[in-house]
Amino acid sequence: MRTASMTNPPMPGKPVHTAGGGVQACPITPVLDIVFSRWTTPILWTLNQFGRQRFVELHRNIGGITAKVLTQRLRQLERDGLVVRTYYPEVPPRVEYEISELGQSLAPLFAALTEWSEGHLPLVEQAREAFDSAQG
Amino acid sequence: MRTASMTNPPMPGKPVHTAGGGVQACPITPVLDIVFSRWTTPILWTLNQFGRQRFVELHRNIGGITAKVLTQRLRQLERDGLVVRTYYPEVPPRVEYEISELGQSLAPLFAALTEWSEGHLPLVEQAREAFDSAQG
DNA sequence: TAAAGTAGGTACCTAGAGGAAAGTGACTGT
DNA sequence: ACAGTCACTTTCCTCTAGGTACCTACTTTA
Numbered sequence: 001m002r003t004a005s006m007t008n009p010p011m012p013g014k015p016v017h018t019a020g021g022g023v024q025a026c027p028i029t030p031v032l033d034i035v036f037s038r039w040t041t042p043i044l045w046t047l048n049q050f051g052r053q054r055f056v057e058l059h060r061n062i063g064g065i066t067a068k069v070l071t072q073r074l075r076q077l078e079r080d081g082l083v084v085r086t087y088y089p090e091v092p093p094r095v096e097y098e099i100s101e102l103g104q105s106l107a108p109l110f111a112a113l114t115e116w117s118e119g120h121l122p123l124v125e126q127a128r129e130a131f132d133s134a135q136g
Numbered sequence: 137m138r139t140a141s142m143t144n145p146p147m148p149g150k151p152v153h154t155a156g157g158g159v160q161a162c163p164i165t166p167v168l169d170i171v172f173s174r175w176t177t178p179i180l181w182t183l184n185q186f187g188r189q190r191f192v193e194l195h196r197n198i199g200g201i202t203a204k205v206l207t208q209r210l211r212q213l214e215r216d217g218l219v220v221r222t223y224y225p226e227v228p229p230r231v232e233y234e235i236s237e238l239g240q241s242l243a244p245l246f247a248a249l250t251e252w253s254e255g256h257l258p259l260v261e262q263a264r265e266a267f268d269s270a271q272g
Numbered sequence: 273t274a275a276a277g278t279a280g281g282t283a284c285c286t287a288g289a290g291g292a293a294a295g296t297g298a299c300t301g302t
Numbered sequence: 303a304c305a306g307t308c309a310c311t312t313t314c315c316t317c318t319a320g321g322t323a324c325c326t327a328c329t330t331t332a
Contacts, residue, residue, distance in 0.1 A: 228279090278327100282323105
């Protein structure tokens with residue numbers, strides 16, 4: 001019975017890490033919804049890595065995402081100021097996406113995550129095998 | 137019509153950032169499923185911040201999460217080696233959770249995310265307002 | 273006798289994100 | 303005349319993560 005949230009209904013398909021009425025002292029949950037929700041990270045990473053791209057290029061480069069969801073996520077990222085969309089009213093229409101300055105400020109975070117991944121993902125895999133062989 | 141994945145069905149409720157058949161060159165997606173999926177971040181952050189806690193303490197400190205999901209996420213984090221669970225077979229049973237050494241290696245990442253959040257979340261909020269007032 | 277606390281387990285159900293596929297509009301090439 | 307391209311948009315449908323509710327076993331307290 002939560003009252004309808006007063007914050008931004010306009011954008012559809014917003015993922016929500018923070019559930020109903022949590023006090024959430026955790027300061028990094030808001031970032032998750034913006035940067036690390038489903039599909040946003042591959043999009044930002046691809047744009048940051050390969051630079052300005054058209055819609056279909058991006059679609060091919062990411063792989064597995066549907067056009068509908070890609071559009072949704074790009075709108076969301078544009079609204080959040082992380083991605084810049086440029087529309088050329090030519091005929092076949094052309095749209096190009098690039099990462100914004102604000103989006104580029106995420107680069108160190110991505111680098112840190114990649115580094116952690118390289119160093120510690122094998123340990124996670126080890127832990128899983130140990131856990132699974134210990135339990136039935 | 138994807139063939140049933142051969143990787144770990146044992147653990148229920150695994151969130152999946154990487155969809156069906158993506159090539160995913162993006163190197164940080166695996167980390168998202170482990171560390172930054174729903175509820176795992178608040179759990180890890182709370183354990184890292186306030187240290188070893190019992191189940192109900194954790195439940196109260198996080199807020200908004202149900203006992204069932206908290207149990208699921210804690211099992212998953214234990215399996216991944218990020219959290220250590222200690223069971224005391226006393227008569228009101230007692231269980232204590234603490235962050236593991238591997239989990240502590242995430243602390244710099246959390247700090248970096250918090251720092252980014254403090255510096256750039258206001259800009260995201262600005263961008264949203266600008267976008268919303270530009271569009272109808 | 274009954275409730276409360278502790279750490280969950282289990283069964284059922286719903287909301288909503290995300291997938292598949294078809295439509296759109298304006299023009300170009302054959 | 304008709305197909306094709308691009309960047310969506312729309313409709314329909316499925317799947318499942320997560321919520322609600324109820325259960326365990328044991329002891330202490332009212």
